[in-house]
Amino acid sequence: MNTTSTICGKCHRPLTDPKSVERGFGPDCWASIKAEEAREEKVDHSGAQRSDYDYHIATSGDRRTLVIKDLDKGGMSVTNNIDAILGHICEVEGLDPQGIDIIYRDSDGIYDGVYADKAGAAHIYALSRLSRPRSEGEALEALRQQQAAGNDTPNH
Numbered sequence: 001m002n003t004t005s006t007i008c009g010k011c012h013r014p015l016t017d018p019k020s021v022e023r024g025f026g027p028d029c030w031a032s033i034k035a036e037e038a039r040e041e042k043v044d045h046s047g048a049q050r051s052d053y054d055y056h057i058a059t060s061g062d063r064r065t066l067v068i069k070d071l072d073k074g075g076m077s078v079t080n081n082i083d084a085i086l087g088h089i090c091e092v093e094g095l096d097p098q099g100i101d102i103i104y105r106d107s108d109g110i111y112d113g114v115y116a117d118k119a120g121a122a123h124i125y126a127l128s129r130l131s132r133p134r135s136e137g138e139a140l141e142a143l144r145q146q147q148a149a150g151n152d153t154p155n156h
């Protein structure tokens with residue numbers, strides 16, 4: 001099949017660049033098609049349904065923290081499913097996982113921190129070496145202290 005075209009397959013404006021003619025789309029339309037494809041690929045976080053969890057966004061000043069809670073109703077633990085859950089929440093809420101603070105309460109009621117690496121994988125870390133936060137307030141306080149100490153993105 002000869003796919004060369006002199007008008008854009010999306011917006012039907014004339015194509016001038018030989019590369020665009022070959023693709024059949026202008027650069028802007030091509031970019032939006034690619035972005036749409038990438039978005040659709042990422043939408044599949046169906047694994048998140050395997051866990052019972054709740055979440056909300058806590059706002060303190062200009063800082064926003066995503067708070068995820070394992071409801072511990074017998075499904076897969078949030079700990080073991082954090083990638084899918086974080087991906088799903090960020091998709092639904094339009095959040096950048098690397099641009100927001102994240103904490104989560106495990107099935108034992110202890111809060112830990114979560115951060116997403118550049119590849120989008122989620123990592124869990126202890127919010128405090130000294131205590132095990134059992135309330136959202138304690139967890140947020142421990143998070144602030146870590147950040148104040150310069151441990152914004154801990155490495156394991």
Ligand SMILES: [Zn+2]
Nearest residue numbers: 008011026029
């Ligand atoms: Zn176009």
